Amino acid sequence: MKPSNDLDTVLRDLYRDVADAPLPPHFWDTWPERLPRRRARATWSLVAAAAASVTVALVVGAVTWWALGARPPSTVTGGPTGVDTTKPAAPGSLAAAPDRLTARSSESPSSSANATAARSPAPASTESPAASPPDEIPATVDGQPVLIGRVMDAHAAAAADASPFLVGGILGWIIAHCFVPEDFPKSPLIVPCDDGTLLYPSDIAALGFHGGVRVVLEGTPPARHGLRWPGDRLVVLKVHVHDPRARACPGEYRERCDRAIVVDELVWAPPESQVPTPVPTPSPSPVDGAWPDGIPTAVKSQKVLRGDTLRAYLLEVPDDTPFLIGGSAGTGLDRCVDGPVLPDPFFKSCMRCDAGSLVRTSCSVPGSR
Amino acid sequence: MDALEVRELSNDRPPRVGHRANRAMTPSVVPGSRTALVVAAMGGDDVAFTRLAQADAADAYRVAYVLLGSSADAQEVTQEALLRAWLQLPGLRDPERWPAWFRRIVVNAARDRLRSTRRRAELPLFDMAAADAHELLTTAAADRDQLRRAIAHLSGDEQTVIALHYGADLTLLDVAEALRIPVGTVRSRLDRALEQLRRHSGDLR
Numbered sequence: 390m391k392p393s394n395d396l397d398t399v400l401r402d403l404y405r406d407v408a409d410a411p412l413p414p415h416f417w418d419t420w421p422e423r424l425p426r427r428r429a430r431a432t433w434s435l436v437a438a439a440a441a442s443v444t445v446a447l448v449v450g451a452v453t454w455w456a457l458g459a460r461p462p463s464t465v466t467g468g469p470t471g472v473d474t475t476k477p478a479a480p481g482s483l484a485a486a487p488d489r490l491t492a493r494s495s496e497s498p499s500s501s502a503n504a505t506a507a508r509s510p511a512p513a514s515t516e517s518p519a520a521s522p523p524d525e526i527p528a529t530v531d532g533q534p535v536l537i538g539r540v541m542d543a544h545a546a547a548a549a550d551a552s553p554f555l556v557g558g559i560l561g562w563i564i565a566h567c568f569v570p571e572d573f574p575k576s577p578l579i580v581p582c583d584d585g586t587l588l589y590p591s592d593i594a595a596l597g598f599h600g601g602v603r604v605v606l607e608g609t610p611p612a613r614h615g616l617r618w619p620g621d622r623l624v625v626l627k628v629h630v631h632d633p634r635a636r637a638c639p640g641e642y643r644e645r646c647d648r649a650i651v652v653d654e655l656v657w658a659p660p661e662s663q664v665p666t667p668v669p670t671p672s673p674s675p676v677d678g679a680w681p682d683g684i685p686t687a688v689k690s691q692k693v694l695r696g697d698t699l700r701a702y703l704l705e706v707p708d709d710t711p712f713l714i715g716g717s718a719g720t721g722l723d724r725c726v727d728g729p730v731l732p733d734p735f736f737k738s739c740m741r742c743d744a745g746s747l748v749r750t751s752c753s754v755p756g757s758r
Numbered sequence: 759m760d761a762l763e764v765r766e767l768s769n770d771r772p773p774r775v776g777h778r779a780n781r782a783m784t785p786s787v788v789p790g791s792r793t794a795l796v797v798a799a800m801g802g803d804d805v806a807f808t809r810l811a812q813a814d815a816a817d818a819y820r821v822a823y824v825l826l827g828s829s830a831d832a833q834e835v836t837q838e839a840l841l842r843a844w845l846q847l848p849g850l851r852d853p854e855r856w857p858a859w860f861r862r863i864v865v866n867a868a869r870d871r872l873r874s875t876r877r878r879a880e881l882p883l884f885d886m887a888a889a890d891a892h893e894l895l896t897t898a899a900a901d902r903d904q905l906r907r908a909i910a911h912l913s914g915d916e917q918t919v920i921a922l923h924y925g926a927d928l929t930l931l932d933v934a935e936a937l938r939i940p941v942g943t944v945r946s947r948l949d950r951a952l953e954q955l956r957r958h959s960g961d962l963r
Contacts, residue, residue, distance in 0.1 A: 424804040
């Protein structure tokens with residue numbers, strides 16, 4: 390390096406302005422008040438070691454069995470998702486997940502149960518779905534970090550292109566109440582109320598509607614991804630922002646479209662056996678063609694779904710055919726009908742729902758503002 | 759935690775551990791030391807981690823800044839690296855290795871940012887907003903500008919080595935550790951880069 394001494398000096402000088410720059414004081418303004426939750430590795434190191442030992446034993450056993458001429462079982466349910474790992478995974482299916490899990494997923498307390506799931510199914514949790522903490526979500530999948538909460542927000546905001554990244558949380562589904570502008574674009578990327586499928590960093594019940602971030606699960610109700618009604622599943626999703634279709638959004642909506650978090654694939658979910666049973670919410674019983682609060686049970690012979698009937702329908706939506714849902718303003722469900730509409734008494738507006746994407750468009754109501 | 763305490767923590771760097779045998783030794787944790795903070799943060803103490811972050815954010819910012827050439831980007835990457843570190847901290851095997859381990863996270867985050875923004879061709883070490891306008895009038899400034907342009911023509915890997923060694927003032931060993939490459943590779947990249955810089959920057963030797 391002797392001959393480049395002059396160059397060394399010039400290079401050091403060159404960087405001096407940058408290298409001596411102090412960290413701006415406002416840096417800490419955006420520091421989260423509470424850091425994202427994680428599980429301390431040390432707590433589960435013994436469990437992880439035990440799980441690893443069991444896994445090694447199973448692999449050795451299978452190899453030995455194969456070497457002795459016996460075929461291994463056609464279905465192995467010991468993977469983290471408890472699915473058939475001997476078959477190729479369909480894109481987006483849960484079966485894609487098992488081999489990708491690393492780090493915390495293999496250390497989680499559930500993984501010891503996973504390793505022996507083929508022999509002894511894990512006991513079903515009695516927890517309320519909304520109370521499920523995201524602790525079981527793996528820290529990484531395929532070596533990629535799983536971002537949760539504010540980390541996810543920061544990453545999505547900072548992303549400069551449509552490169553995929555992994556996000557984790559509790560998936561919920563909410564229908565909100567808001568004014569729908571007449572000119573709201575028919576883009577799959579945004580909906581007027583920012584509702585629909587939301588990803589929560591933790592307890593849904595504690596966070597409420599505003600605690601979740603909307604993710605675009607296109608054209609496919611959660612049921613088709615093996616997901617159930619709100620909050621019953623921890624998930625890791627591969628997502629992207631800056632979707633190319635954002636360019637089709639009109640000016641004032643462009644940025645909102647651009648920031649939409651679009652789901653590419655479900656890459657991880659806990660074993661089916663560990664999914665808590667959703668707690669049903671009692672629905673009012675219809676009397677004489679109307680619900681007790683006066684909302685009709687059908688409009689033009691088409692059934693108005695609400696409560697448990699709506700949930701049951703959403704789990705098995707056959708196609709994108711519009712359907713009717715009903716409810717009272719302020720209870721979380723909005724009036725949302727297709728075709729001739731019921732006016733919204735609060736906003737003097739109305740919405741149209743499409744089953745697949747939950748895209749809603751405004752419709753005019755005589756006398757509306 | 760007051761500023762003085764932060765400064766003390768910043769200066770309280772643990773000795774470099776360069777040998778496998780040393781790494782295997784159980785560190786003696788001095789209460790209040792950086793290692794103690796790391797151990798506490800590994801156990802989930804977010805207050806300890808915040809103190810650790812306050813102590814090391816400035817270094818991380820400097821590394822990110824020299825790699826990215828933008829204060830705003832460097833701040834974002836520093837935040838991201840700190841959060842990554844918090845999430846991945848349980849995977850740190852030796853608390854004494856925190857400085858190198860965290861620096862590697864910062865470098866990776868900055869390189870990810872560079873890749874994602876595809877701004878490699880720009881002058882990554884020069885923030886126009888921070889430049890002194892009068893400097894451009896001087897001969898020395900012209901040389902520096904010429905050098906900046908020459909650096910911009912280096913490969914991404916060479917730019918990174920130059921920035922970390924001359925900008926962040928890391929030793930070749932530190933650079934190797936941060937990039938997870940052999941020190942010989944760092945040295946060869948540096949030599950190649952310097953050779954090109956000498957060739958492109960004309961009068962400079």
